[in-house]
Amino acid sequence: MIVGVIGSGTMGAGIAQVAATAGCGVILFDADTQALERSQTNLEKILNRLIEKGKYTEAKKAEITGRISYVENIQEMANVNLVIEAIVENPEIKKSVFETVEGLVSDECIIASNTSSLSITSLAAVLKRPERFIGIHFFNPAPLMKLVEIVPAIQTSAEVMQHAKEMIDTWGKLTVIAKDTPGFIVNRVARPFYSEAIRIYEEGIAGIATIDWAMKEIGGFRMGPFELMDFIGHDVNYTVSETVFKSFFYDVRYRPSFTQKRLVEANYLGRKSGKGFYDYENPSTDPVP
Ligand code: NAI
Numbered sequence: 001m002i003v004g005v006i007g008s009g010t011m012g013a014g015i016a017q018v019a020a021t022a023g024c025g026v027i028l029f030d031a032d033t034q035a036l037e038r039s040q041t042n043l044e045k046i047l048n049r050l051i052e053k054g055k056y057t058e059a060k061k062a063e064i065t066g067r068i069s070y071v072e073n074i075q076e077m078a079n080v081n082l083v084i085e086a087i088v089e090n091p092e093i094k095k096s097v098f099e100t101v102e103g104l105v106s107d108e109c110i111i112a113s114n115t116s117s118l119s120i121t122s123l124a125a126v127l128k129r130p131e132r133f134i135g136i137h138f139f140n141p142a143p144l145m146k147l148v149e150i151v152p153a154i155q156t157s158a159e160v161m162q163h164a165k166e167m168i169d170t171w172g173k174l175t176v177i178a179k180d181t182p183g184f185i186v187n188r189v190a191r192p193f194y195s196e197a198i199r200i201y202e203e204g205i206a207g208i209a210t211i212d213w214a215m216k217e218i219g220g221f222r223m224g225p226f227e228l229m230d231f232i233g234h235d236v237n238y239t240v241s242e243t244v245f246k247s248f249f250y251d252v253r254y255r256p257s258f259t260q261k262r263l264v265e266a267n268y269l270g271r272k273s274g275k276g277f278y279d280y281e282n283p284s285t286d287p288v289p
Contacts, residue, residue: 001167002027004080004105006097008070010233010272011114012086013039014142017046020067021143022171027080029071031087036070043068046143078104082167084136086114089239094118095126102127110160112136116187116236117243120180121153130155134164137184138173140232148173149184182247183240191244191254194237197225198257208277226277230270234263 003019005012008030016028030036050056077083083101085094101111112134113123124133135151148168152161165175178184183191197211212224229237241256248254263276270276
């Protein structure tokens, strides 16, 4: 089984690792050579850490890394059995990539998107054979998070849905089938987790660190809402909020926050840029107002 992964950022790199660990050959493509190099270096680091902890052997690392080819040319996708796209959350860019991919792969190849918020049905519609298209939505970090949402478009065939689900199950993940609606299951439930936390902060009810502390200590969450938004990246998290809001015909329940929009405009994207709600370069300073 050969899996093509398009986009070697946070999610694509993680999905490539999951597929290779499950024994699949992986062709990992990105339009940006540096992103490819970064994902290769990061995977080395992750696997070395697992060796240090005694969880992996050098041989296992060599097997996993040996299964992944990092490619700068999308034409290399020609012989894959499954394509999972994990590029920027922009419908037009994604659609153009899917049109290109369909022209390269066999008729049997399943084409999937890891989109968090776009309509799977609208992405499927650009294909000549939309019945082979499906959403396969991993969570961050993909190698650690068990859950994967399988989201058939209204055009997706029952066989493709079943096949996609079975494949991801064999990768050691827990799959759930969700209808193609904005945010699917988890991202929809999570919207108020973020937006109400920001509102509580904006209304002066409690500070960022206090809200995070309360949700972890009392609520039992692994991360507080602000830590989680900083971890996901405000560009990604805000875009998902905006898409869900628009997709629900501007239902105020999903209205995004100006506070978060300003963070995106300032390029305070969270952990990946060194600053978000928290300042990771000067951790002693107060969270960003
Ligand atoms: P990212 O920004 O870390 O990586 C995106 C990668 O795609 C970059 O390396 C970029 O160079 C590449 N890229 C952009 N346009 C391209 C093109 N036309 N052809 C080839 N490569 C291209 O983004 P991230 O966070 O990995 O998100 C990717 C997708 O996964 C998005 O659809 C997002 O909604 C979804 N997602 C993100 C999650 C997260 O927590 N970050 C969780 C679950 C899904």
